[in-house]
Amino acid sequence: MSVLSLRLAGPLQAWGASARFIRRTTESAPTKSGVIGMLAAAQGLQRGDDAGLAPLSALRFGVRIDQPGTRIRDFQTAHHAVTGKSMPLSERFYLADAVFVAALEGDHTLLTTLHTALRAPVYPPYLGRRSCPPSLPVELGVHPGISLDQALRNEPWQASAWHQKRHRDRPTVTLVILREATSAERDGQEDVLRDQPLSFAAEHRRHALRTVLSTTVNVPNPLARPARPPGHTVPHHDPLDGLEEETA
């Protein structure tokens, strides 16, 4: 088993799992359908190619929240470019300034192909919505012979320098990992999310439920600085030490 790691960083991201109609919400972490869709687009798969999609959606998926970002709301009043008629009023939610590490576990050959495709994509990658380009190269590399959990634990902290500096008082930071549970770990208490892609066909997209297991990991902070030692730096000096007490 190998793992392909991705860094998802950009000014805006939007990862909808249950968004419908005019209110387009976002989850707080990338969805499997969003990331698999990005990989399929990089490979040049067409929307209706369910057979080509099947090996991709069979990969085990996990994500680590390196920098949570902030949720922002966009109230959109667009007009049709040609007719000038107003489009439906819509609310769109985004994650601003977020950084995630996503990882996919599966067959080494397939992951290497995907890694190569990301370096020369047929359709350019985007972070959940077409208007959200990544700010840094997406691919981090293929790690052979390790598990999904290990890959997400080993990856160094990918947050922006300003975010790491903001946590400079902490030598390690605790990051949340959301990954698919293995069959041994399943006990019926996990969260489920409807983001397991079955078909990206334009006329009818279909998603299945996916179990999500939440754990945490402690990652070293490269920009941590030790606090100044307590106590003042003024040298001790008491001139009255050298003088005798007055005899009454």
Place this chain on the structure above:
Amino acid sequence: MYLTRFRVNTGRPGARRLLSSPQSLHAAAMSSFPGLLPTTTDGPRVLWRLDHNARAEVFLYIVSPERPDLTHLVEQAGWPTAALDPDTPGWQTRPYAPFLERLTKGGTWAFRLTANPVHYIRRKDGEPTKRTAHRTPVHQKAWLLDRQERSGFRIVEKSDENRLLPSGTTHKGHRHHGDRHELTVREPRSLAFSKSDEAGPKRHRVTVVTATFDGRLEVTDPEALRHTLTQGLGKAKAYGCGLMTLAPLPTTTE
């Protein structure tokens, strides 16, 4: 001679007014002598210094020929209720003369000095010289080292293993006094305030650059050192500069 220590209660508005104005603090120090009228121009030499050891630990030291009475300072910037107890009047005064008499040639002491290191420069030919402050620690150290012989002491040189530079010189062999001596400079302060002249209503700006020196010295001339300790070193003695104090060296415990 007397040496007096007064701890300033930095939380009080009166203390802040005094700490923010060297003129007010000088006036307060001078008015603590019962036998001295405020208008006396040729009074005894009174030296004072503020030691900012921590945010809430500020000491005022006064060296004076007469015994001071700091009741007015306790009322404005001290702990007046605690001072009701006769054992803790709010300040400590000890006779300085016995200590000064005990100074002998070759004795070593830790010292602290807050001074106004200045030199006189002429920027172009024919211009009168102008008093100018030394602003960098290297020049401020050189200023003190230049005065040590005639002030009656010598600043102790560091032992070789304590130096950062081998033999205290730069890699080109120049003498570098940044690392030769047991001497540190800290708390560079620039005091700027306006002062009205006795002669007229015109006010002018006064700027005083001060630096605090800490280090170890060896007495070379006890008589000259006594003069330094009681008459001050350098300029701006009215603004808390020039008072050097000695303290016993810490006993090294093995």
